[in-house]
Amino acid sequence: MCYAIPGKVVGIENSLVTIDYFGEKKYAKNDFFSLKIGEYVYAQGGFIIQRVSEEEALPILEAWKELFFKLQEIDSRISAKPQNLYQRANYLRQKYSGNSCCVHGIIEFSNYCRNDCLYCGLRKSNDRIRRYRMEIGEIINTAEYAVKKLGFKALVLQSGEDVWYDEDKICKIVSGILKNCACLIILSIGEREESLFGKAYKVGARGLLLRFETGNPILYEKFRPGHIWKERVGLIKKLSALGYLIMSGFLIGLPGQTKEDLEKDIDLTASLKPEMFSFGPFIPHPNTPLGDFPKPSLEFVLDIIAQTRMKYPDSRILVTTALETLDKINGLRLGLLSGANSLMINVTPQKYRTLYEIYPERAGTEISVEERIGYVIKLLQSLGRAPTDLGRGG
Ligand code: SF4
Numbered sequence: 250m251c252y253a254i255p256g257k258v259v260g261i262e263n264s265l266v267t268i269d270y271f272g273e274k275k276y277a278k279n280d281f282f283s284l285k286i287g288e289y290v291y292a293q294g295g296f297i298i299q300r301v302s303e304e305e306a307l308p309i310l311e312a313w314k315e316l317f318f319k320l321q322e323i324d325s326r327i328s329a330k331p332q333n334l335y336q337r338a339n340y341l342r343q344k345y346s347g348n349s350c351c352v353h354g355i356i357e358f359s360n361y362c363r364n365d366c367l368y369c370g371l372r373k374s375n376d377r378i379r380r381y382r383m384e385i386g387e388i389i390n391t392a393e394y395a396v397k398k399l400g401f402k403a404l405v406l407q408s409g410e411d412v413w414y415d416e417d418k419i420c421k422i423v424s425g426i427l428k429n430c431a432c433l434i435i436l437s438i439g440e441r442e443e444s445l446f447g448k449a450y451k452v453g454a455r456g457l458l459l460r461f462e463t464g465n466p467i468l469y470e471k472f473r474p475g476h477i478w479k480e481r482v483g484l485i486k487k488l489s490a491l492g493y494l495i496m497s498g499f500l501i502g503l504p505g506q507t508k509e510d511l512e513k514d515i516d517l518t519a520s521l522k523p524e525m526f527s528f529g530p531f532i533p534h535p536n537t538p539l540g541d542f543p544k545p546s547l548e549f550v551l552d553i554i555a556q557t558r559m560k561y562p563d564s565r566i567l568v569t570t571a572l573e574t575l576d577k578i579n580g581l582r583l584g585l586l587s588g589a590n591s592l593m594i595n596v597t598p599q600k601y602r603t604l605y606e607i608y609p610e611r612a613g614t615e616i617s618v619e620e621r622i623g624y625v626i627k628l629l630q631s632l633g634r635a636p637t638d639l640g641r642g643g
Contacts, residue, residue, distance in 0.1 A: 254313050255289040255306035268292055271310075271317055273347075280455075291431065293402045294351075294494050294524055296455050299431035316635075323633025324348035327586075338555035338588030345562040346590055350634040351525075352625065353435065354401035354596040356391050357605040358383040358422075362409025364439070367472045368503065370534035370606045371409045377536050381601050382411065385418060389425040395596040396430035399622060403433040405458055405593065407605075410439030416448050424452040435496065440481060446488050457493040459485055460527060462500055464517040465510045472503065472539075485521055496567070497521050498528035501553055502545030515557050519564070525591055526557055529569030532608035547575045551587040558588025567591045573612035580612065581625075585632055594621050 256275065260267030266279045268290060277292035282300050284290065289306035291299040328336075328343035359382040362371045370378060383391070388406070395401045406422065408414065414422070419441075423434055435456030436449060446457070459481075463469050466478035489495045499514040500506075518526050532544045550572050557566055568584030568591065576583070581592065595602060595613050602614045613621055629636050 254317075255291055255301050255309055257306075258284055258286055258288045258290060261286060266290070266297060271314060281453075291402060293433035294435075294456055296433055296494070298402060298433055320630065320633045320635045321348050323631075325633070327633055334555045334559075335551060335583075335587040338558035339586050341558055341562040342566075342588050342590055346565070348634050349590065350585070350629055350636055351403070351565065351591045352401075352629075352636045353403040353405050353591075353593045354395045354399070355405040355407055355437075355593045356383075356388060356395070357407045357595070357597045357601065358388045358391075359408035359411040359414065360601075360605050361411040361413065362439070363412055364410050364476070365474055367474070367538045368500065368531055368533070370537060370608055372537060375534075375536045378606055379604055381604050382413060383598075383601065385421055385425065387598075388422050389429075391596065391598060392426040392432070393430055395618075396426075396432045399596065399618065401432065401594075401596070403435065403456070404596075405435040405437050405456070407437035407458070408439070410441065412441075414438070416442075416445045419445060419449050420452045423449050423454045427453040433494075435494070440476070440484060443484065443487060446493070447491065450491055450493065455492070455494055456496065456524070457485070457488050458496040458527060459488075460498050460500070461485065461517065463503060463506060463510065464499065464514045465506065468503060468505055468510070471505075482517075482521075489521065494524040495521050496525040496527050497523050498526050498567075500531045501528055501550050502531040502543075504539060504542045511553060512556075515553070515560060518557075519561050523564075525565040525567055526561075527567045527569065528553065528557075529567075529571035530575055532571055532574060534606070534608045544575065547572070547580065547583070550575065551583055554584060554587045554589050565591050567593070569593075570595070570612050571608065574608070574610065577612045582628060582632070585628075585634065590634070592625065594618065594625060 256268035256270045259269045264279050268275050277297045279297045289301045290297045328339045331337040331340040360371050361380050365372045434454045437458035461482050469478040498518050530545045530550045533540050533542050566589040568589045573580035596618050
């Protein structure tokens with residue numbers, strides 16, 4: 250299940266490569282390979298991550314060809330004749346972004362955090378959760394299993410803001426994974442030092458998942474004691490300028506947050522030119538100061554997805570685990586039918602998965618990764634979505 254099919258290189262202009270997928274042209278940046286026209290590559294998130302031989306590529310493309318067009322036809326049928334807000338958003342998703350749905354793997358490697366965000370179960374003051382840290386070798390082995398056995402082409406490495414993993418350790422993890430696996434590595438390790446991100450970029454990390462949480466500086470500084478909103482947004486911008494693909498967004502339903510705040514949040518995310526919008530509902534954790542506040546309804550969150558799609562039709566929008574947690578049976582499907590076109594599968598070893606308790610009873614933690622993949626593939630195919638992740642390129 251590779252989530253990316255090989256494409257043929259049909260154009261090269263400096264580091265920007267044009268790739269052909271059954272007649273569709275996509276663009277990707279080439280940082281790592283010396284390529285020639287006619288060669289086959291895998292691309293993820295707008296980066297070329299692997300060169301493959303023609304002998305390897307052609308049978309894969311042959312196997313995919315029929316399914317590729319069949320899925321497009323199902324998607325076109327489902328998204329035709331829009332009437333309500335969600336259907337209009339889905340129609341625009343189909344029109345501007347096609348039927349590709351990116352499926353990243355996520356490894357939650359540590360639930361330690363030095364911060365005390367009022368809305369998060371991992372906050373350092375929560376002494377009622379069992380903390381864990383994965384060893385460097387264990388993280389690399391987990392990534393290798395996800396790439397080589399499960400077929401993931403993009404992995405998010407996520408943790409609380411855990412300074413036990415210093416520059417040296419983060420670089421060892423990134424380079425250790427890339428030594429044996431062709432994949433896009435996305436760091437989601439909080440607001441760490443710029444120099445750490447710089448070094449991680451040098452050894453091959455290319456993605457950054459860092460939400461600004463809320464575009465309202467007053468709320469931000471109230472809910473994240475000791476942190477400054479401008480510094481957070483400033484760091485995202487600096488790392489974007491450095492070359493990182495940005496995945497960012499906000500929380501929906503924070504106490505005191507208004508509809509106007511959320512409209513600004515959508516626009517602020519767009520202004521960061523993200524590879525992916527990542528926003529999800531605030532779900533209260535009982536062992537936090539915000540534990541008694543209500544969570545937003547599923548419909549409220551779907552409205553934000555749809556509004557984002559209407560405003561920014563060619564975006565990539567994630568269905569977060571938190572959204573799925575609001576409705577474990579229908580959340581993912583409804584998110585995808587309201588304008589979203591991206592999701593993540595948790596590949597963290599089962600023994601740690603329930604411990605990464607940002608909020609309780611997260612969706613997808615109770616079943617094995619293999620079962621989850623089977624479920625996701627079946628769902629995507631029923632909706633006519635191709636689990637490919639080709640990026641929007643340069
Ligand atoms: S939101 Fe992030 S930085 Fe804040 S306490 Fe949770 S894990 Fe730590």
